[in-house]
Amino acid sequence: MTIAALNSNPAPAILPGSGGLRGALSDLLWRKPSLLLLLMLLPPILWLGIVYIGSLFALLLQSFFSIDEFSGLINREFTLKTYGDLLQAANLDIILRTVTMAALVTLASAVIAFPIAYYATRYARGRWKALFYLGVMLPLWSSYLVKIYAWKLILAKEGILTWLLAKLHLLWLLDAWLSLPIVGGNSLSVSYTGTFIVFVYVWLPFMILPVQAALERVPGNLVEASSDLGASPGQTFRNVLFPLALPGIVAGSIFTFSLTLGDYIIPQIIGTSRLFIGQAVYSQQGTAGNIPLAAAFTVVPIVIMGFYLWGAKRMGAFDAL
Amino acid sequence: MTSAVSFQKVSRHFGSVRAVDTVDLDIVPGEFFAMLGPSGSGKTTCLRLIAGFEQPTAGSISIFGERAEGVPPYRRNVNTVFQDYALFPHLDVLDNVAYGLMVKGVGKPERRKAAEEALSLVRLPGYGARRPGQLSGGQRQRVALARALVNQPKVLLLDEPLGALDLKLRENMQEELKSLQKALGITFVFVTHDQGEALSMADRVAVFNDGKIMQVGTPEDIYQRPRTRFVADFVGSSNVLPPDFVQRYSGQHRWGSLRPESIRVGRAAKGDGVAARLVSANYLGATTRLALDADGLRLHAIVPAGSKLPREGEAVTLTFNREHLHLMDETA
Numbered sequence: 001m002t003i004a005a006l007n008s009n010p011a012p013a014i015l016p017g018s019g020g021l022r023g024a025l026s027d028l029l030w031r032k033p034s035l036l037l038l039l040m041l042l043p044p045i046l047w048l049g050i051v052y053i054g055s056l057f058a059l060l061l062q063s064f065f066s067i068d069e070f071s072g073l074i075n076r077e078f079t080l081k082t083y084g085d086l087l088q089a090a091n092l093d094i095i096l097r098t099v100t101m102a103a104l105v106t107l108a109s110a111v112i113a114f115p116i117a118y119y120a121t122r123y124a125r126g127r128w129k130a131l132f133y134l135g136v137m138l139p140l141w142s143s144y145l146v147k148i149y150a151w152k153l154i155l156a157k158e159g160i161l162t163w164l165l166a167k168l169h170l171l172w173l174l175d176a177w178l179s180l181p182i183v184g185g186n187s188l189s190v191s192y193t194g195t196f197i198v199f200v201y202v203w204l205p206f207m208i209l210p211v212q213a214a215l216e217r218v219p220g221n222l223v224e225a226s227s228d229l230g231a232s233p234g235q236t237f238r239n240v241l242f243p244l245a246l247p248g249i250v251a252g253s254i255f256t257f258s259l260t261l262g263d264y265i266i267p268q269i270i271g272t273s274r275l276f277i278g279q280a281v282y283s284q285q286g287t288a289g290n291i292p293l294a295a296a297f298t299v300v301p302i303v304i305m306g307f308y309l310w311g312a313k314r315m316g317a318f319d320a321l
Numbered sequence: 322m323t324s325a326v327s328f329q330k331v332s333r334h335f336g337s338v339r340a341v342d343t344v345d346l347d348i349v350p351g352e353f354f355a356m357l358g359p360s361g362s363g364k365t366t367c368l369r370l371i372a373g374f375e376q377p378t379a380g381s382i383s384i385f386g387e388r389a390e391g392v393p394p395y396r397r398n399v400n401t402v403f404q405d406y407a408l409f410p411h412l413d414v415l416d417n418v419a420y421g422l423m424v425k426g427v428g429k430p431e432r433r434k435a436a437e438e439a440l441s442l443v444r445l446p447g448y449g450a451r452r453p454g455q456l457s458g459g460q461r462q463r464v465a466l467a468r469a470l471v472n473q474p475k476v477l478l479l480d481e482p483l484g485a486l487d488l489k490l491r492e493n494m495q496e497e498l499k500s501l502q503k504a505l506g507i508t509f510v511f512v513t514h515d516q517g518e519a520l521s522m523a524d525r526v527a528v529f530n531d532g533k534i535m536q537v538g539t540p541e542d543i544y545q546r547p548r549t550r551f552v553a554d555f556v557g558s559s560n561v562l563p564p565d566f567v568q569r570y571s572g573q574h575r576w577g578s579l580r581p582e583s584i585r586v587g588r589a590a591k592g593d594g595v596a597a598r599l600v601s602a603n604y605l606g607a608t609t610r611l612a613l614d615a616d617g618l619r620l621h622a623i624v625p626a627g628s629k630l631p632r633e634g635e636a637v638t639l640t641f642n643r644e645h646l647h648l649m650d651e652t653a
Contacts, residue, residue, distance in 0.1 A: 219405075219407065221403055221405070221407040222407055222409060224372075224374055224394070224401075224403075224407065225401070225403060225407035225408075225409070226409075226420070226424075227373075227374075227393070227394040227395045228372055228373075228374075228394050228395075228399075228400060228401045229395075229400065229420050229421035229424065229468070229469075229472065230395050230421050230424050230425055230472065231395055231420075231424040232395055232424075235424045239420070239423075239424065240409060243411045244410070244411055
């Protein structure tokens with residue numbers, strides 16, 4: 001094409017409409033972008049509003065009903081009796097156990113996730129970065145149940161971990177740990193320690209990814225600037241990296257904390273026979289048929305997460321978002 | 322007298338790339354030193370070597386007489402004003418400025434007072450409670466400056482600090498930085514790719530190319546007496562003249578340089594002028610820049626605005642004072 005040909009376009013300056021229904025629709029949506037937005041948001045809003053919030057509301061309502069202890073029928077009158085039942089010592093025990101486990105799992109996940117996320121952000125490039133994502137995501141692609149049963153085999157008394165420690169002549173270490181009160185037991189697979197290990201393993205990706213995303217947004221020169229101004233690596237971590245990664249840690253902890261609060265499969269397969277909140281809900285609504293108490297149990301994690309988010313907001317965890 | 326910063330045969334290689342290649346350099350205490358060069362010429366790596374973010378592959382660096390190899394940045398009494406300021410987004414302006422004192426363990430009232438004073442010094446008093454995100458580019462730049470100066474560094478490093486500012490602001494900041502440096506007497510090392518900035522602010526300029534220093538000297542030295550074609554071309558777009566051309570006027574077979582403002586453009590006439598043809602004229606406000614073709618050699622001349630200009634394509638004769646023809650070191 002010669003230079004002159006570039007300036008000989010025969011088309012008019014304003015092109016005619018393409019016509020037809022599709023053309024008219026395109027023009028209409030272009031002129032009224034809010035209409036397009038409404039069309040795109042309507043299905044998710046309906047889903048969230050009716051299916052999600054609606055069922056939550058129904059659940060909340062159930063918790064204010066009570067069960068007739070003789071007939072086992074639900075008495076649909078507004079009462080706080082079920083919440084009174086919730087505050088019995090045995091039930092409070094379940095709540096305390098679950099919250100403690102969730103807090104420890106969250107803490108351990110954060111401690112393990114941070115170095116991995118930091119490495120992925122600052123050092124991994126190209127092929128190594130792909131390997132990082134694969135390594136973090138791969139466990140999420142296999143079935144949750146398969147992973148848990150695999151861990152049961154690993155942690156069992158006849159399992160590979162016992163075998164490995166025996167080969168290393170470190171069995172005394174395992175025995176010493178298992179002889180401790182509360183965290184110990186007959187074997188790791190029937191102890192709180194086992195439950196804890198599997199929880200951390202299963203939820204770890206949900207901590208690594210948000211922390212990595214948060215660190216990714218911290219410009220590398222802030223670390224240099226801190227060091228330039230005289231801060232040792234430890235001071236740089238405390239004063240710059242940690243505060244800026246905090247939104248990611250909080251986001252990750254919302255996952256690890258709430259997922260642990262609600263899970264009922266892991267503690268059932270690996271751990272002691274003592275119940276966690278999820279198991280209590282499962283047994284109350286199933287075998288016991290006490291739907292109001294099950295609903296009241298379900299309200300507990302919701303309230304705890306509410307306070308958790310409120311506290312995180314007050315700590316300024318969302319300021320840097 | 323010990324140098325503020327001294328490089329002895331310093332190299333920094335990244336794989337096969339020689340970012341800095343056997344550089345020798347001495348920066349005098351209290352001077353305003355500019356490192357000038359195109360991007361990728363090694364000037365920023367030199368700055369990072371002084372700050373301690375990079376370690377030399379070979380050679381030795383000393384800061385006020387003390388060996389600096391292997392010393393981490395946080396143990397160097399040297400502070401940096403970063404190109405994009407690198408202010409901490411989660412801290413307010415006062416805490417940003419007080420950061421260096423905070424990590425050194427200075428008490429809160431004392432460091433806040435020092436930070437307030439530093440903010441006044443950069444003409445931002447009372448801005449302490451704001452977040453960096455609420456400031457304009459020029460204000461952020463001043464905060465970065467205050468944050469570095471509050472530590473009373475032995476050497477202040479500035480990495481293209483004015484690059485992101487608009488022209489007017491940049492000119493103001495140039496004057497301010499210069500007078501601040503005079504008042505404080507701190508050694509400033511300033512990295513820039515803008516030759517005007519380097520010439521107008523620095524006491525001495527080092528011109529970098531391909532990881533090497535081409536020439537070090539006062540702005541006048543660099544501008545009037547470039548030693549190589551690269552310096553002549555990079556600093557102020559001088560006319561670089563080939564040896565054959567230069568020999569006709571000076572008798573020496575060497576590369577020469579001639580400033581565009583030294584060329585007078587006259588009507589075509591016989592005589593010892595250079596016959597040329599006008600290719601184009603660019604109006605620049607106070608001056609007009611003419612592109613000329615002298616028998617295949619492209620030359621530029623700058624004439625005052627309002628001079629009578631020949632038409633494009635018209636033959637002209639160029640004359641110049643032979644004293645203005647500068648001979649460079651290169652012969653071929």
